[in-house]
Each structure stands twice: as structure tokens, then as C-alpha cells.
Amino acid sequence: MRSFISYVRIIIILTIVYALSEWLIDFPTYKSVLFNPYFLGFEFLIFILLLAFESTLGVLNRIADQLITEEKKLEIEAQKKRDKENNWLKKIYRNLVGSNEAVDPSLGMETHEYDGIKEFNNPLPPWWVYLFYITIVFAIVYLGYYHVFNGANQIDEYFADKAQADIELEEYKKTAIDFVDAKTVILLTDENSLEQGKVTYNTLCVVCHGPDGGGSIGPNLTDAYWILGGDIQSVFKTIATGGRPGKGMIAWNTSLRPSEIQRVGSYILSLQGTSPENPKAPEGTLTQ
16 A cells, blocks of 8 residues: 555545445345445455555555656655645635744834834734625625615515415315315216215215115215215215214224215215115205
8 A cells, every 4th residue: 555545545435436326226125235235245346456456556656766766756856845835725725824924023013102012913814804805795785685675584585485385285285186175175076986986885884874875874865964064075074084973983084095085975975866775764954
């Protein structure tokens, strides 16, 4: 190995390989590629190859050092020193920090004097001055935007974002069939929805309400009398949250999705006006 930078280079390359593998490759059976033995073997192979490369590079450099003359070595060292001095990062650093060379006190002394005390002019470092200028520019922009042109503040942005989110939510509800509730549910009349509702009814509801909706343990669903309301919103709520306490009908919202409740409720209302074989006597209030 050549130097400390060789180890750093190896670590950086291995980290890049890991990051790319984590990002680009999907292993469904592993939470991370680090738990995948195949990846660990691949990473170890890369590590061995990098070690071999760095070691070979170090040997070649040592051979090259032995072959060149002392004069050439001095020339190379001088060039390295010049490159180091002309490094753009160091130039930026010097411009920000300023000179750290000792200053002759007599050159930096102010002309005024108070009670025998003289003031030494010790300028602030450039980075501090630049930062101060930036705060002034920021304050001017801030003052103009918020207090002159009445720009939107955090509270205004919050309410604007919330209003937009509410609009997007309402649009989403129109297409998200399982986002429906007792307030937003609408009556379905298409044949496909009613057929799916009938399947659910024959599976879960027929025991209490009869195969034709005429009623059995539960009330008749074909007449115009309703105990808890006969519109789609009321029917949806009754199915979802259950019937009257102690009457046996459970809340189906733990077993059925909102869209399924909507379809079976629409099917139940489609039975209105039909003629069941043995209709149960009306219960509840007449609903037109």
C-alpha cells in the first residue's frame, strides 16, 4: 500500500459500490444488500482487487523513484510545492481568512490616543465581513418581500397549501371507491355494481332478510317502511355500523370495504317495490 490516501480511496470505492447496489438492485428477501451473502462476497472480491491494485501501484512508484536522478527528484518536489501553493482551495481559504502573518504594531496603530491608551487596528477576517454583507442583503430582501410587497408568510402558505390539499382530496374521493362514507355515498344503479351487491347480499344478508328481501328475522326490505331510514346514506350507515342495539345485526365495516357496503346497499334499495313470496309485516316509518 502506498499511503493513507490509498486506504481512503478503497473505502470510498466500496461505499460507492454499496450505495449503487442498494439503489439499483432489489432483493425482495433481504432488507438491505448488506444482509445478502452474494453481495458481501462480491464486495470482498472488489476489496481484494483494490488492495492488489494499490499495492502494485505502490511498487511501481518505488521502482520509478529508484530510476530517476536526484536532480529530477528535486524538480518534481519543487513542482509539487508550487502546485500546493497554487491550489484553488487554498487561495479561497486565504481570501476568506486573511493573512495570518504577524503585523508590526507600529504599522497598525491608530493616530488617536486617550489617556495614554492607543488603539490598534485589527481588521475583522474577510469571511466575517462577507457574512455581514450577506445578512444586510438578506434583511433588505426580507423587508421588501414581507413588509413592502406583502408577500405570503408561513401562515398564509399553510392555509393556501391546506386549501389546495382539500381540493385534491375531494378530487381523489371521486375516483377512490373505498374512500366513500355515509356522507359521500351515492346510489349505484349500473348492472355490474348491483350484481356484485347481490352476491354480497346472498352471502351475508339472506339469513336474516330472506333471499328475496321479504324479511325473516330481520325486517322486510321491499316495502316503503324503514326503521333507520331508507335513503342510500342511511342504509350505508346501518350496514356499516350495525342496526339497533340488541337486535342482532352486527357492524359490517370490519368485514366489508366501503365500496362493498355501497354496492350491497344499492342492491337492497333496488328491491324496493318488488313482490317477495312471504313478505314480513311493515316495520318502522313510511318513507317516500
